[in-house]
Amino acid sequence: MDRRDFLKTGLGGIASAILTTGLTIAVPNRAQAATVVFNLTAQEVFKPILGTTSLLTWQFVDATAPSLGNLQSNMVVNQGDTVVVNLVNNLPAHPVSFTVPGLLNAPASIPPGSSQTYEFVAEKPGSYVYYDDANLQLGRAMGLAGPLVVLPMDNPNAIYSNAEPDHQFDKQYILMFQEMDSRINNAVAAGLPVDMTLFNPEYFFVNGLSYPDTIYNAAGVIDDNKVILMGANQNIALRFVNGGLIYYPMHFHGYHANVVLRDRILEQHVVEKDTILVKPNECVDTILSVGSQLGLYPLHTHYLPGVTTNGKYAGGGLLMLKAI
Amino acid sequence: MKKTLNHWLLKYLSPEPDSYNKVNLDKRFLLAGISSLLGACTAPQPPGKDEDNSTKPVEYVPPGENVSVDQNQGIDCTLCAPGVNPPIGGLPGTPPGQQSPPVGTNPAPNPAPSPAPAPAPTPNPAPDLSTQTYQSLGPEAVNIETSDMMGNLTQTMADGVPITVWGFTGLNNSSFNGDTTRLCPGPVIEMFEGQATTITLISTRPHTLHLHGLDVDQANDGVPSTSGYVTRMLPPFLPPPPGINLGEVFSYQLTAPHAGTYMYHCHVDTVLHMEMGMSGTIVVRPRDGRKDILYTNGPAFDREYIWQLHTFDSKWHTNGLPPVSGSGYLRYTPDYFMINGRDGADILSDSASSIVAAAGQQIVIRLVNIGYMPAVVNLGGILFEVLCSDGRPLKSPLPNRVNDWMVAPGERYDVRFVMPQSGQVMASVNYLDIRGLNILGSALSSITTL
Numbered sequence: 001m002d003r004r005d006f007l008k009t010g011l012g013g014i015a016s017a018i019l020t021t022g023l024t025i026a027v028p029n030r031a032q033a034a035t036v037v038f039n040l041t042a043q044e045v046f047k048p049i050l051g052t053t054s055l056l057t058w059q060f061v062d063a064t065a066p067s068l069g070n071l072q073s074n075m076v077v078n079q080g081d082t083v084v085v086n087l088v089n090n091l092p093a094h095p096v097s098f099t100v101p102g103l104l105n106a107p108a109s110i111p112p113g114s115s116q117t118y119e120f121v122a123e124k125p126g127s128y129v130y131y132d133d134a135n136l137q138l139g140r141a142m143g144l145a146g147p148l149v150v151l152p153m154d155n156p157n158a159i160y161s162n163a164e165p166d167h168q169f170d171k172q173y174i175l176m177f178q179e180m181d182s183r184i185n186n187a188v189a190a191g192l193p194v195d196m197t198l199f200n201p202e203y204f205f206v207n208g209l210s211y212p213d214t215i216y217n218a219a220g221v222i223d224d225n226k227v228i229l230m231g232a233n234q235n236i237a238l239r240f241v242n243g244g245l246i247y248y249p250m251h252f253h254g255y256h257a258n259v260v261l262r263d264r265i266l267e268q269h270v271v272e273k274d275t276i277l278v279k280p281n282e283c284v285d286t287i288l289s290v291g292s293q294l295g296l297y298p299l300h301t302h303y304l305p306g307v308t309t310n311g312k313y314a315g316g317g318l319l320m321l322k323a324i
Numbered sequence: 325m326k327k328t329l330n331h332w333l334l335k336y337l338s339p340e341p342d343s344y345n346k347v348n349l350d351k352r353f354l355l356a357g358i359s360s361l362l363g364a365c366t367a368p369q370p371p372g373k374d375e376d377n378s379t380k381p382v383e384y385v386p387p388g389e390n391v392s393v394d395q396n397q398g399i400d401c402t403l404c405a406p407g408v409n410p411p412i413g414g415l416p417g418t419p420p421g422q423q424s425p426p427v428g429t430n431p432a433p434n435p436a437p438s439p440a441p442a443p444a445p446t447p448n449p450a451p452d453l454s455t456q457t458y459q460s461l462g463p464e465a466v467n468i469e470t471s472d473m474m475g476n477l478t479q480t481m482a483d484g485v486p487i488t489v490w491g492f493t494g495l496n497n498s499s500f501n502g503d504t505t506r507l508c509p510g511p512v513i514e515m516f517e518g519q520a521t522t523i524t525l526i527s528t529r530p531h532t533l534h535l536h537g538l539d540v541d542q543a544n545d546g547v548p549s550t551s552g553y554v555t556r557m558l559p560p561f562l563p564p565p566p567g568i569n570l571g572e573v574f575s576y577q578l579t580a581p582h583a584g585t586y587m588y589h590c591h592v593d594t595v596l597h598m599e600m601g602m603s604g605t606i607v608v609r610p611r612d613g614r615k616d617i618l619y620t621n622g623p624a625f626d627r628e629y630i631w632q633l634h635t636f637d638s639k640w641h642t643n644g645l646p647p648v649s650g651s652g653y654l655r656y657t658p659d660y661f662m663i664n665g666r667d668g669a670d671i672l673s674d675s676a677s678s679i680v681a682a683a684g685q686q687i688v689i690r691l692v693n694i695g696y697m698p699a700v701v702n703l704g705g706i707l708f709e710v711l712c713s714d715g716r717p718l719k720s721p722l723p724n725r726v727n728d729w730m731v732a733p734g735e736r737y738d739v740r741f742v743m744p745q746s747g748q749v750m751a752s753v754n755y756l757d758i759r760g761l762n763i764l765g766s767a768l769s770s771i772t773t774l
Contacts, residue, residue, distance in 0.1 A: 161676055199759070200655045246758045247698055249732035251536070253545055257713065271719040274537040275734035277698075279760060295542030296550045302734030303696050304595040311654040313595045 016148065018076055020174045020207045021214055021319070022226045026312030027156060038062060040098070042132065042144060043090040049203060049210070050309060055182055056189040057143040058091060058132070060098075074174060075130070075148040079161065081122045083148075083171040088115040093191070097134040100148060101281060102264060109134035125152040125160045126264035127174070127239040127283035137196050139246055141184050141282075145243030147176045148281075159237060159260045159285050167260050169287055172237035173228055177278065177317060179204045179306065186246055195238045199245060204316030211309070211318035227322040228299065230290045240276065240284045247303060248278040252288070254297030254321060261285040290323050297321040387535050420454055450461050455616045455628045459502050460607065461494045463521060468492050470527040470590075470602070471507060473647055479507055481599070481636075481660055482668030487603035488641045491509045492588075500604065500632075500664060501676040508601025508665045509632045509694060510588075517583050517611040517620075524575045526560055528556040530565050531602065533576055534594075536587040536734065537715050538606070544576045546591045553592050562647060565592045580608040583619040583692040584715030585630075585736040596649040599640050599656075601665075603694040605630050608715065618688065618738055623711050625740060626685040631677065633731060634695030634766070635738035636660035661755050661765035679751075679771040687771075693731040697755040697764065701739075702728045704749025704771055708741035748772040 007290045040060045047057045065074065073127060078085055081104075089096045091109045097109035097116075104120040128148040132139030139145075152161040158168040179201035187194045206214055209226075217223040230236050240258065242248055261269040262284050278284050299319040300307050309315025461468075462560050471477050471491045478486035492510030493499055515521045525533045529611055530553045533544035543551050552568035582587075589603035607630075617624045623659045635658035643652045660667050663677045671677050681687055689708075693699055707725035711717065714736055753767040 200657075202654055247732060247760055249698075250732050251734045253534070253547065254542070255539055256537075256716070267495050269718045269722055270713050271715070272716040273735075274539070274714045275732065277730075277732040277735065293539070293541060295545075296543065297542065298547055298550075302693075302732070304598060304733075305656045305696065305758075308595055308649060308653075311649060311651045313593050313649040 018074070018172050018174055019225075019229075020074060020176070021209055022207075022223065027076050027151065030078055033044060033078060033082070033153070035084060036077050037084045037086065038075060039064070039086045039088075041088045041090050042096040044092070045143075047143075047208075050198065053182075055185045055203070057123075057179060057180070058139065059143050060087075060130075060132075060146055061125040074146065077122045077148070078151050078156070078274065079122060079125050079153045081150075083120055083122055085118040086115065087118065089113065094138075095134040096132050096139070096144065098130060099133040100128050100130040102128055103148075104130075104216070107133070122148075122150040122162055124264045125150045127241050127285050128262045128264075129176070129241050129243050129281055129283055131243060131281075137199070138184070138188075138194060139242060140178070140245055141180065141196065141199060142188060143178060143180070145178060145242070147174045147239070147241040149174060149239060153233070159287070160264075160266070166235075166258065166289075167287060169237035170231070170234040171229075174239045174241060175206050175319070176241040176243050177204075177206060177219065177248045177301075179246055201244075201246065202305075202308070202310050204301075204309070206319060207316040211307070211315050214318055215320045222296075222322070223321070224322070227320040230288070230293055230321060230323045231299075232290055232294060232323065234290045236288045236290065238286045240278045240282075240286065240289060242278045242280050242282050245280050246306070247280070248298065248306065249275050249302045249315075250278060250298050251275045251302045252321070253299070254295065254323075255288055255290070257286045257288040259284060259286050288321075294323045297323075355637070389702065400726065455625060457627060457629050458500060458512050459498060460512040461498065463516050463519060463609075464512040466513050466521070466523045467495045468510070468513075468523060468533065469495065470525070470529065470531045473529045475647075477507055479665060480505070482666070482670045485636055485638070487636055487660070490597065491601045492590075492604055501674070506665050508603070509634075510602070510604030511586065512604060512630060513606045514581050515606065515608045516613055517580060517608055520577070520579045522575045522577055522752065523588075524573060525554050526573050526574060527554040530555040530592045531590045531597065532592055533588050534591040535576065535578060535606065536589060537584075537736070538578055538580055538586050538608075540576070540578045544578055546576065548592055580606075580715075582715045583608045583610045583622075583714055585692060585738055586715055587692055587694055587734070587736070589694065593649050596640070596647065596653060598694070599637065600647075603632075603634075605632060605690065605692050605694075610612075617656050618712055619717060622685060622717065623688075623709075623740055625688040627679075627681050628688045628690070629676065629679060630664070630690045630692065631701075631753070631769075632664050633691060633693045633699040633701075633755075634662055634665075635697055635755055636662070658695075658697060658755065659762055661753070661767045662754060663767045663769055667767060671767055678769050680774060681743045682774045683743050683745045685742055687743060688738060688740045691729075691731045691737045691739060693733050693735050695755075696733050697758065698733070698760060699731045700728050700754045701731060701751070702754070703741060703751045704753075706741050706744060706749060708739045710737055710739050711734075711739040743771070743773050746773050 040062055044059055045057050045059045047052045048054050085098055087098050089112050091112050095109045095111050097107045097270055098118045099107050102184050107118055110116045130146050132144035152158055154161050180203040181199050181201040215226055252274050256272050258271050299321050307314055307316045307318050373753050473490055475488050477489055479489045480486050489508045490509030494511045499506055499510050500511055532546035532553050548565040548567035552570040553565045554570050554574045556572040586606040588606055590597040619735055637656050637658045663671050666674045709725050710722055710729055749771050751769045751771055754763045755765050757764050
């Protein structure tokens with residue numbers, strides 16, 4: 001039985017739901033490692049921006065994965081799983097590859113129309129980023145990136161194996177950062193040469209969404225499926241995955257959070273922070289202890305142009321913590 | 325020189341916490357005497373010119389346990405002629421591990437000191453009364469006002485270009501270092517752990533105070549859509565911010581549980597208002613009120629500096645009216661690189677930014693990135709300890725002192741180093757692009773041993 005059937009039948013019970021601004025993925029708690037298969041297509045996707053402008057993007061599309069404006073397929077597996085990725089390159093004019101720093105390095109790249117199977121074992125718990133490396137930084141600039149989370153086998157509600165209580169959580173969120181410079185997307189769309197040294201983005205996304213879609217529904221009401229919804233005295237895991245090319249110093253209103261892992265390595269020194277830097281390709285697993293402070297508190301990069309869309313504030317990757 | 329002395333005198337007149345009850349008038353007269361001796365100075369600041377229009381007694385703060393006594397006590401070293409190091413008798417031996425400044429790597433702005441010794445400074449048996457090198461507001465009720473948003477206020481850069489800025493000021497136009505030509509950053513707010521504090525914002529145009537890192541509740545968080553904005557009225561050409569109009573005056577209530585370094589900034593149209601200068605630093609002192617340790621039973625220091633790290637993109641400051649973010653503010657590309665609102669040679673003549681202290685003294689710098697670019701700080705080859713960040717001690721100490729440290733936008737780090745035995749080195753703050761690939765520009769400061 002493959003993983004998707006597991007989800008439908010709920011066999012083994014739902015241990016914990018991973019939520020990513022409007023997208024819920026249930027993760028079964030299995031007793032032993034399995035082989036998990038993902039079928040991805042690298043393809044062009046025209047992405048509407050603020051309902052008017054449309055940008056040409058490249059995305060790894062998983063036809064079976066739930067998608068609410070997200071750019072990527074969210075991969076969540078258990079420690080010890082063998083991960084098989086069947087990739088088809090449907091880009092018209094560029095090669096593509098599938099790399100996961102820390103799990104799969106120096107992968108083969110494939111030309112348009114070809115397919116390739118990548119296989120690796122998910123050994124160490126924590127967050128990872130996967131992306132196209134066949135076009136240097138252009139793949140990420142166009143949107144070919146996604147998060148991959150490995151849950152420890154002993155406890156799916158913990159960041160790593162044999163975790164201390166402070167590193168266990170009640171809920172977890174994946175938050176993946178990307179950004180785009182429309183001059184690059186438009187050059188690719190027109191078949192013109194691209195100069196990545198000029199990359200200076202004006203569009204910013206978390207899980208493929210920009211404010212107000214990161215917080216509000218279409219009626220303009222705060223959407224509890226989109227905010228980071230927290231209960232009093234809960235531990236909330238926030239997995240920051242940088243699938244883009246710029247620094248994200250993520251600032252919390254209302255709380256400090258604890259950095260647990262930086263690229264799967266336990267952080268010993270700079271732990272309790274209200275502003276947590278996530279560099280390109282870096283994955284930072286954090287825990288926010290809510291305590292008794294309730295209310296609405298923004299969470300956003302302190303590179304404030306990243307909280308704009310086309311220069312206008314507020315926009316970009318503005319998130320909201322909601323503690324009830 | 326003038327403004328330096330005003331600052332030096334003002335810091336002894338700033339309000340002190342109620343936990344001290346000593347009045348030491350002798351020291352105040354002594355300070356006045358020294359200032360007249362040195363000649364090229366203005367008259368001492370008369371009483372009543374501090375922030376809340378009352379005369380506060382000058383308080384004696386005993387040095388911490390491991391603090392070495394400054395042989396040059398009471399003399400602000402920037403009053404000495406540049407490049408001249410007054411001799412100090414009885415210097416302790418070089419502490420173990422102390423690195424001497426590199427030779428010939430970073431040329432100082434002034435030539436090597438002349439072989440003829442300068443006249444010895446007037447002996448002052450009184451210990452340094454305050455470790456800090458900046459003005460501060462607080463800890464009793466702090467009143468902050470906003471300045472004009474209509475392009476009437478400027479701050480002049482080292483190249484002589486006036487840049488339009490918006491700012492916060494304390495009452496009576498008090499500012500970061502007593503220099504009213506410097507509107508940005510705003511005044512330092514000083515608080516004490518566990519003490520209920522009120523910060524009142526007065527604004528006729530839409531602004532708020534976000535108390536960054538102080539984990540205040542929603543009502544006091546300063547985010548317009550969740551807790552309103554402060555304004556007298558909305559000019560017809562400005563779109564209203566989201567949230568509720570709180571009126572012209574609003575008091576933010578908070579109690580800070582952790583000593584450390586924090587920021588405040590406006591959170592209306594934040595990307596624009598913060599760039600225009602609406603930010604500053606908050607220092608929370610340990611519960612017992614000591615100003616020479618970072619936190620209770622924490623690392624001690626002899627002198628303390630604040631380095632607010634930021635840049636200007638001058639295009640953003642000349643974009644005309646109405647001043648609302650939009651496509652005219654696309655693609656932030658900085659062209660001024662600053663410490664504490666000064667750039668170029670102005671940093672070297674800024675007593676709040678250029679470090680001057682006696683050999684062997686422990687110096688703390690509170691690094692505060694109030695800008696948008698990652699900043700890499702290097703102290704000219706002097707290795708330093710990274711002790712605290714974002715208002716918390718590190719969970720465990722770093723295994724080594726460091727040569728460079730990155731401070732990302734919104735982050736704070738409190739670092740400490742020991743003054744070299746002699747000489748001057750050039751410290752640098754290198755501002756990187758947001759990809760972290762290239763240095764866009766640098767701010768240089770100096771570290772000079774007395």
